[in-house]
Amino acid sequence: MSISYIMHLVEFRTNQNISRSHAGINVNTAARSGSNVTEPVFTNNTIAGNVHIIHNAPGFTGYRTSCEKTQTSAIKSVILKYKKQICSEYQYVTEYNSLPGEQVLLSERFTQPLILQKHRDQKEREEELRSSGEDFQQVLSSKSSDESVHVNSLFNVDHHGISPSAVILQGNSGNGKSFTVQKIMMDWASDKLYKERFDIVFHLKCKEINRISGRKSLVEILSYSCSLTSDEISQILQQSPEKVLFIIDGFDELKLTQDIYDMSAHTDPLQKAPPEVTLCAVLKGHILPESFLLVTTRSTATDTLGKLLKGPQRFTEIMGFSEKSVEEYFQKFFQNEELFRKAYECVRANETLITACSIPVICWIICTVLRERFSAGADITSGLETTTSIYVDFVSTLLEHHCQGLSQSVSRLLRSLGQLAERGILEEQVLFDEKMVYETVPDPASNPFLCKFLFKRRIRHETMFSFMHLSFQEFFTALYYISLDSKTLKEKLTKLRSHDHESRYAAVMQFLFGLLNEDVRDTLKRKHGVFVHPTTQKHLKEWLFKMYHSFLTVHCLYELHDESFAKEILNEKADIFLMYEPLRRTDCWALLYCCQCCQWMKQLTLHCCKLTSEKLSMILPVLHKFESLR
Numbered sequence: 001m002s003i004s005y006i007m008h009l010v011e012f013r014t015n016q017n018i019s020r021s022h023a024g025i026n027v028n029t030a031a032r033s034g035s036n037v038t039e040p041v042f043t044n045n046t047i048a049g050n051v052h053i054i055h056n057a058p059g060f061t062g063y064r065t066s067c068e069k070t071q072t073s074a075i076k077s078v079i080l081k082y083k084k085q086i087c088s089e090y091q092y093v094t095e096y097n098s099l100p101g102e103q104v105l106l107s108e109r110f111t112q113p114l115i116l117q118k119h120r121d122q123k124e125r126e127e128e129l130r131s132s133g134e135d136f137q138q139v140l141s142s143k144s145s146d147e148s149v150h151v152n153s154l155f156n157v158d159h160h161g162i163s164p165s166a167v168i169l170q171g172n173s174g175n176g177k178s179f180t181v182q183k184i185m186m187d188w189a190s191d192k193l194y195k196e197r198f199d200i201v202f203h204l205k206c207k208e209i210n211r212i213s214g215r216k217s218l219v220e221i222l223s224y225s226c227s228l229t230s231d232e233i234s235q236i237l238q239q240s241p242e243k244v245l246f247i248i249d250g251f252d253e254l255k256l257t258q259d260i261y262d263m264s265a266h267t268d269p270l271q272k273a274p275p276e277v278t279l280c281a282v283l284k285g286h287i288l289p290e291s292f293l294l295v296t297t298r299s300t301a302t303d304t305l306g307k308l309l310k311g312p313q314r315f316t317e318i319m320g321f322s323e324k325s326v327e328e329y330f331q332k333f334f335q336n337e338e339l340f341r342k343a344y345e346c347v348r349a350n351e352t353l354i355t356a357c358s359i360p361v362i363c364w365i366i367c368t369v370l371r372e373r374f375s376a377g378a379d380i381t382s383g384l385e386t387t388t389s390i391y392v393d394f395v396s397t398l399l400e401h402h403c404q405g406l407s408q409s410v411s412r413l414l415r416s417l418g419q420l421a422e423r424g425i426l427e428e429q430v431l432f433d434e435k436m437v438y439e440t441v442p443d444p445a446s447n448p449f450l451c452k453f454l455f456k457r458r459i460r461h462e463t464m465f466s467f468m469h470l471s472f473q474e475f476f477t478a479l480y481y482i483s484l485d486s487k488t489l490k491e492k493l494t495k496l497r498s499h500d501h502e503s504r505y506a507a508v509m510q511f512l513f514g515l516l517n518e519d520v521r522d523t524l525k526r527k528h529g530v531f532v533h534p535t536t537q538k539h540l541k542e543w544l545f546k547m548y549h550s551f552l553t554v555h556c557l558y559e560l561h562d563e564s565f566a567k568e569i570l571n572e573k574a575d576i577f578l579m580y581e582p583l584r585r586t587d588c589w590a591l592l593y594c595c596q597c598c599q600w601m602k603q604l605t606l607h608c609c610k611l612t613s614e615k616l617s618m619i620l621p622v623l624h625k626f627e628s629l630r
């Protein structure tokens with residue numbers, strides 16, 4: 001028998017006794033029951049003879065032999081090669097719409113997200129979920145000043161002088177966990193991060209581990225996911241386990257089986273077991289207890305992870321982008337000052353979108369659609385993509401790229417989310433208890449649109465769920481309403497309005513019109529099997545004729561983006577626009593779209609702006625900008 005790598009410890013096991021020794025200089029052997037050791041021959045790395053060998057037996061603390069010293073430099077060169085390989089692979093990102101071979105440099109995209117190192121309480125959560133626009137940015141920036149943490153200090157000692165063995169990095173879907181992991185890998189491999197701290201960093205993706213079949217050891221699992229051979233990995237793990245970092249991405253996606261609780265603890269990196277059992281042995285600290293862990297997860301699986309993971313643990317959360325990071329992202333994306341300014345101003349003038357931009361994947365969607373518009377030479381004054389279309393793109397992106405093995409059909413999932421969202425709006429809730437969620441959504445843990453929180457309630461924990469932001473709750477309500485027949489919809493809207501939720505009602509109405517848009521309707525039907533009920537479209541349009549709320553009308557028309565209908569409505573209802581309500585800066589796009597559709601609207605708007613009440617003056621700089629773009 002020969003083994004191709006040096007063993008630090010070799011166990012020769014007989015049926016009766018086990019004797020251990022440290023290889024290289026001092027090896028004990030014993031015969032199998034009833035037989036002899038048949039002339040074992042030890043030649044450098046080769047051991048011949050009728051012997052049974054178990055690698056890396058527990059208890060090994062690391063002897064440094066002269067032989068090993070030469071291997072240390074061999075290992076160094078293996079790690080160097082590994083780092084080079086990581087750099088060449090991780091320097092690029094493949095975007096969701098990339099064609100084969102199309103890639104973007106990570107450095108041209110990556111923008112520092114806001115990472116907090118604390119659990120927020122119920123009040124703080126509610127505040128984040130309900131605020132929007134400038135208020136929302138204030139909420140974020142108040143946290144960024146004193147509670148934010150940089151990736152390079154994730155493993156630093158705390159004020160008790162304790163450094164964590166395992167760091168949890170929680171974040172909502174699309175908030176940038178995998179992207180941050182890619183950046184950490186890239187920075188480590190290029191010696192910019194954790195250089196002294198970790199000799200080696202392994203990156204394991206849970207969704208890939210799910211696809212591995214059969215029984216596998218840790219070394220085998222690692223060898224599938226990186227360029228190193230099993231032998232190289234074994235050597236590295238044995239050399240200095242306390243300098244090993246495992247980054248495990250997407251714990252929420254790991255398919256856990258009963259085996260992880262039933263199987264006896266295994267401690268050997270070469271012992272085979274179902275892949276999830278092997279991985280959990282690493283998480284629990286049974287295998288390589290001295291090593292370090294960074295595990296990313298959505299909030300829906302954080303409690304399970306916390307129970308499995310070895311200690312001391314540290315909890316951190318990716319909050320997404322602050323206002324400054326959104327601007328930086330746009331700048332990086334467009335790499336052209338004029339286009340960046342145009343795009344950023346567009347988004348800033350839309351309160352809902354600028355708030356949603358704290359979710360990095362939304363920034364990517366918006367920049368991508370705007371770039372397409374710009375390159376097609378679209379006239380910017382015709383407006384940005386509608387808010388609804390961006391939300392639909394977001395839903396499609398998460399369903400297509402961030403969902404593995406949904407337990408139900410997409411249309412059912414969306415419907416159940418809509419029912420939960422509606423109930424929340426009627427009951428004025430943004431946080432839902434478990435009972436309420438399980439009554440409507442069958443499998444909330446695997447739902448990428450829901451977030452889960454644990455709150456301390458006296459001596460217990462309480463689990464609550466929410467949408468990523470109140471605007472998503474409003475969007476999913478509208479998505480549910482749009483497929484109802486006109487009679488039911490009418491009842492629902494009446495109820496919504498009578499609950500005195502004027503701003504919720506207005507937001508749902510805007511999304512409803514956005515969902516009526518022809519392109520959006522087509523996407524929903526084609527991709528997700530969601531149909532607009534035939535009677536509903538007619539009902540909603542009729543309703544708009546009767547509505548006496550000038551700015552809600554303008555926003556609904558903008559979301560619908562049907563020019564001839566907009567003209568018809570505006571001419572019909574000219575009288576309601578003679579009395580302008582106070583303008584907000586965020587009304588610009590909708591207002592300008594209507595100005596485009598109807599000449600008198602434009603004159604009226606400019607006339608009103610000349611009246612310059614304090615609020616009207618807020619809109620002027622933006623209006624002038626648009627005028628100059630013409």
Ligand SMILES: Nc1ncnc2c1ncn2[C@@H]1O[C@H](COP(=O)(O)OP(=O)(O)OP(=O)(O)O)[C@@H](O)[C@H]1O
Binds near residue numbers: 109172298362364
């Ligand atoms: N820090 C960032 N800088 C630039 N873009 C980012 C950043 N974070 C995320 N993105 C963009 O958002 C997209 C989604 O991010 P990512 O895949 O990392 O989310 P995630 O948190 O891992 O989601 P999930 O939990 O669904 O797997 C990325 O493909 C990228 O376009």
